[in-house]
Amino acid sequence: MNSFSGKTLSWSVQDSAVELELHSAPCNEIGSEMLADLEQFAAALDGLSQQASAVIIYSSRKEGFSAGANLRELYQKSLPLDEAARLTGVREFLHRIHAVLNTLDDAPLTTIAAVHSVCFGGGFELALACDLIIADKMARFCFPELRLGLIPGFGGIPRLHRDLGNAVVRDLLLTGRSINAQKAAAIGLVSQVAGEGEALRLARATAAQIAKFDHTTSAAAKRFLKPIPHEELRREIDLFCELFTRPAVMEGLRKFTESSDAMPYLP
């Protein structure tokens, strides 16, 4: 499928790159609709790799790249369910999003996240599945999950651990603070910092450079450099599900959905 236009995202092949645009209001929260669209994208990736050498993921929402998991949907869907049914639903969602992100992580194309403004939680985890992150200087990265009594569940800890090491994961996870693009570049998370509104342009220029290399060699180099941490990812799902059953989590979700605080991602 060369192009697709869904409720939450669309993609098309532009020159030698697949451009995946996230456009779900308000800030590309990843819930059941976006997951279904992302699954379509993951299924199409193999075919797309015959026509392109890079993937660029970006957001057309001014609010940012992605605010993370759709917590309102998670809360509303969980509320009427008993604990066992809640857990079954969450585990199934996690397995599906992990399958999508593993496919992206492993894709035989060079993948670039062009990030601006908010890149939090599940949105950060989506960016971490990409090979390169190019960030607008106003971008901010954050793992706010501990405020809900949870850990990131879309593979963020194992991927950040793989790419940057344990100390960075501890800093971001255990404080819940957000970091700006310059800091993210200084620790090696972001490969290039763009001026305001320029991340997509830089990502396109980078994709054009990537297209000059032999596709098979790039794919081989990536396979060699970027093994998927399957065992840690599996353990992350188990730990997330174990934590999810605690009453504090539903209370945290309720507080978040009802919050009008300017920094609702803080406890």
Add this chain to the structure above:
Amino acid sequence: MRTIEQTTNEILDLAARQFSVPRESLAPTDDFYKKLGLDSLQALEMLTRLEQHFGIELPDYEMQGVTDFGTLAGRIQARL
């Protein structure tokens, strides 16, 4: 080394520019959430601009509960 007054003035200049309001309409004791109608996205943007301007890292939790420019200046001053 900046004085706290200088830091406060620079924050007020920055806020006036970000929100396109007259500089003279802002005072150190103003509640910036009320005065500027700050939403969560704008709060993050202000945090980033403050970090860039002063060349510091200002963890979000340092901003938590802070509502006026003067107190914010104190938090920033402690990191200069």
